[in-house]
Amino acid sequence: MKREILLLGDERLYEISEDIKMEELSFIKEVVLDLHDTMMEFRKIYGVGRAIAAPQIGVKKRLIYMHIDKPVVFINPKLEYNDREMMEVMDDCMSFPNLLVKVNRYKRCTIKYRDIDFKECVMDLEGDLSELLQHEYDHLDGILATMRAVDDRSFYLKAESKKCHRDTENEEKRVVYGKIQK
Numbered sequence: 133m134k135r136e137i138l139l140l141g142d143e144r145l146y147e148i149s150e151d152i153k154m155e156e157l158s159f160i161k162e163v164v165l166d167l168h169d170t171m172m173e174f175r176k177i178y179g180v181g182r183a184i185a186a187p188q189i190g191v192k193k194r195l196i197y198m199h200i201d202k203p204v205v206f207i208n209p210k211l212e213y214n215d216r217e218m219m220e221v222m223d224d225c226m227s228f229p230n231l232l233v234k235v236n237r238y239k240r241c242t243i244k245y246r247d248i249d250f251k252e253c254v255m256d257l258e259g260d261l262s263e264l265l266q267h268e269y270d271h272l273d274g275i276l277a278t279m280r281a282v283d284d285r286s287f288y289l290k291a292e293s294k295k296c297h298r299d300t301e302n303e304e305k306r307v308v309y310g311k312i313q314k
């Protein structure tokens with residue numbers, strides 16, 4: 133079921149989410165379906181959306197749903213940084229669809245998590261995916277990209293028109309920043 137995405141300024145986005153216990157898995161599977169439906173609806177409107185964190189729909193659980201070419205569920209994820217190399221990126225968020233924020237992210241990281249069957253998994257991430265998962269992971273700790281802005285001039289408004297997002301804005305951003313939006 134499609135759920136409402138909490139928007140920038142909503143107090144609930146700043147809360148720390150709770151670990152998921154194995155006995156909660158059936159509830160978590162329902163939340164995953166909602167995250168999927170919510171993100172697909174967002175994609176229909178804005179033409180972008182690769183991952184979403186449970187707190188964005190008001191569920192205070194450590195759960196991330198990613199769907200690029202296939203669905204991936206991250207339960208109780210932990211990030212590790214094997215090297216300290218950073219990259220500057222223009223970040224965006226489904227909780228503030230018209231805003232871009234310049235932030236620094238680690239170029240590479242490793243994510244340890246449990247999958248939808250509660251099995252332990254590890255994934256090495258680089259570039260776009262590294263940045264994406266750092267962004268989503270922050271949501272679980274109540275941190276938004278706005279709080280990681282490089283400086284006080286790191287905020288950029290996108291064009292208001294939704295049509296513009298689909299047709300030109302998205303294309304333009306891919307060219308300018310050489311990466312795909314969240």
Ligand SMILES: [Zn+2]
Nearest residue numbers: 224225226227
């Ligand atoms: Zn976000």
